Amino acid sequence: MSEVLVLVDHVDGEVKKVTFELLTAARRLGEPAAVVVGAPGSAAKAKDALARHGAAAVYVAESDEAADLLVTPKVDVLAALVGSAAPAAVLVAATAEGKEVAGRLAVRVGSGVLADAVDLDGEGVATQSVFGGAYTVKARVTTGVPVISLRPGAVEAEESAGAAAEKTVEVPAVDPARAVRVTRREPVTGGDRPELAEASVVVSGGRGVGSADNFAIVEKLADVLGGAVGASRAAVDSGYYPHQFQVGQTGKTVAPQLYVALGISGAIQHRAGMQTSKTIVAVNKDPEAPIFEIADFGVVGDLFQVAPQLTEEIGKRKG
Amino acid sequence: MNIVVLVKQVPDTNSERRLTDSDHTLDRASADVVLDEINERAVEEALRLQEAHGGEVTVVTMGPDSATDALRKALSMGADKAVHLSDAALHGSDAVQTARALAKVIGTVEGVDLVLAGNEATDGRMGALPAMVAEVLGLPALTHARKVEIDGTTVRVERETDEGVAFVEASLPAVVSVGEKINEPRYPSFKGIMAAKKKPVATLGLADAGIDAAEVGLANATTTVLEVAPKPPRSGGQKIEDAGDGGVRIAEFLVAQKLI
CATH class of the missing domain: 3.40.50.620 (HUPs)
Known part of the structure; x- marks a missing residue:
């Protein structure tokens, strides 16, 4: 063979x-x-x-x-x-x-x-x-x-x-004219969360999250699910969350078992980065948000009520 | 400091993108085409380096006639001239063939010190073309740059990927690809748009660029597409109004799906 x-x-x-x-x-x-x-x-x-x-x-x-x-x-x-x-x-x-x-x-x-x-x-x-x-x-x-x-x-x-x-095996001699030398590295310190691309659960926040501080709500839900945190382009452009966590056409493509979208309208650019997720759950206050067209389970409501309640409920069930 | 910027016209990500039934290539007629956003950043970076170090900025593309619009956009931002490789025989070329063809075109531009490109196109998302062009040309590739600095014959780049930031350096000539965070591209001014109309655009066929027709195109590709299936549109599932128990309802759904 x-x-x-x-x-x-x-x-x-x-x-x-x-x-x-x-x-x-x-x-x-x-x-x-x-x-x-x-x-x-x-x-x-x-x-x-x-x-x-x-x-x-x-x-x-x-x-x-x-x-x-x-x-x-x-x-x-x-x-x-x-x-x-x-x-x-x-x-x-x-x-x-x-x-x-x-x-x-x-x-x-x-x-x-x-x-x-x-x-x-x-x-x-x-x-x-x-x-x-x-x-x-x-x-x-x-x-x-x-x-x-x-x-x-x-x-x-x-x-x-x-x-x-x-x-x-030998590492062949390097041609200095082609070599790119690394002089220093600053690895990402993502804490204990899994890498976005490798995570089986991703919880993402969008413009609806409203501020960088409010992203704590997204992080808490991600942590109780053992997942990674993502963000829509709108949230990244508004400075709520760092760019390396952006999910979408110009960010990362993810395909986790579970994708939770909080306050994300679901523009085509965002969907391009997550629509192959196995199961999609969405929370948005706008009943017309396009994210609901692809969500397996959608809640029309205030993410500031729904997400903490979900975090608490999962915590309870996990004991 | 002579710079070549590789640009690409892509289907607008805000329009519906299709593959043709006949040969599985991009259906260019169905989508609006635009200069890929990341390329504008590459052009912007070239112009900034030119402002600091002098020299000429040449934009290069490969694609059908309509790709001229992408070149004009780059010229209206301030690039000096453009080269357009356009030949029906290029249709369906794969990544390896494209890298070889682009390398040939870059070879027609004199005294190139730096080749700039976007790190990844929004359509193919191969994410390796700049490195592949560097391989053909025998040059170093400093990719995913969020900052570029030229110091004599050394180029230094802050490379940002999922793994973090790496500070890397190499000697010129080199290939550099830029990431989203490199800069904010300028808008073309009215004066720039008018001036662009008079700037030279050289259109090359395969023979002009010294490319053998047997090396490019769908029939000579190194990969082949066997089948293409549009994904059945995902249909929405259950949607409920939050009646104060939205979080609990989601938890119940996740339990039923065996996700928690």
Whole structure:
């Protein structure tokens, strides 16, 4: 069985959930081989988690430089492995960096690339959700080793024992003319909340929330549900909540199990970022708000009454 | 400091966007087309860098005849000239082909120090085209910039993504893609709109740009669309008026759905 290369998304060996989703999808196509590119020691830390999720092999590509340069060391390592291991496909997380790795890799090795797939079958057919979920597209790569980036949260990660046999590979020397050096990082401190793109519950606030202080109501409901907080563009533009939490056409696309919209009218731009959510609940005082057209359960009412009551009720039921 | 700005005409996100039944490509007739908002920010950043460092700003696009409107908008903001790659053979080109074609067009502009682009278009949302163009050109890509600084032959960028902010640097020439927070684009002035009409727009066909027709277009694409299905419109479910127990009713719904 051919190997399927999975680029491990990690921070200093701390493996992100999306990697397990990639390994799960990779098993449908062949034998998953995890590729760890990072600072020395990353793979040793990541190995157990990768083995638990079915990695038959772990390619270890470590160097001090690999951690300090953007994108290209990963492309260099994957390109070398595409040459030597002749994989059935290369899977990468559809994150900001992952999409670039996938795109650059495809150009480098002369393959086609499919971005932001929401599913992948055993024949290599990727499902994509385009125009904010208005269309479902099935596509495949027809040239070279398929390179596919998979949307975080789209495939459910399943555990499966893998040998995780380590194979050391060299990080190719960096061409200084192409290198982008990271001089300093300020990681997002999102507190204990899950990342917006990975959360199974998202609670978002819109213009109706009225102020930055009032977003505490949104946060409290998110916390009792163990979810992430999102915001509509109107709320972000009004300065109620930081831009990185914006859900919609010009923000993030989310597809959680449960999406709760508080004081969001549901403009087409916002719907494009959340309408593929499994279940949608909306609270809005305007009975004509378009959000109700797509909500599975809508309450016409004052979010300042309804949301705290819901938070309290969930708290009670949880005991 | 000569800057090329890559721009793209996209279907307005406020209009209904469709794919054609015949070959699954964008139905350009059905939607209003506009200069993608993020591109205006890229043009704005180019103009600001030009004000500080001199040089020329060239806007480049690939697309059908109507894409000229996107170029005119950029010229009316203040860009100096435009290059439009337009050829029927480009129809249906995929991301890899597009990156290669754009790289060829950038090659027709002399002495380019910096290529600027938006980080992600609102239609394809590939989010990788600037990096792919950089790969073809053999240049560094500093993407998702919220701040760009040029210092001699070094470009420094504050890169903002979901993971946080990274301070990155590379040598020129380079490709930089800008994010939403980079700036507020200027509105074209009346004078700018009038001046734009006289600015040079070079229209190139494949041969003019040195592109082999066998490398582009739907028939030579590196990916293929097997099927396309419009999502059945989501229908609204239950809607109730809050009678003082709205929160409790939602909780009951969530329990029934096994969500809590």
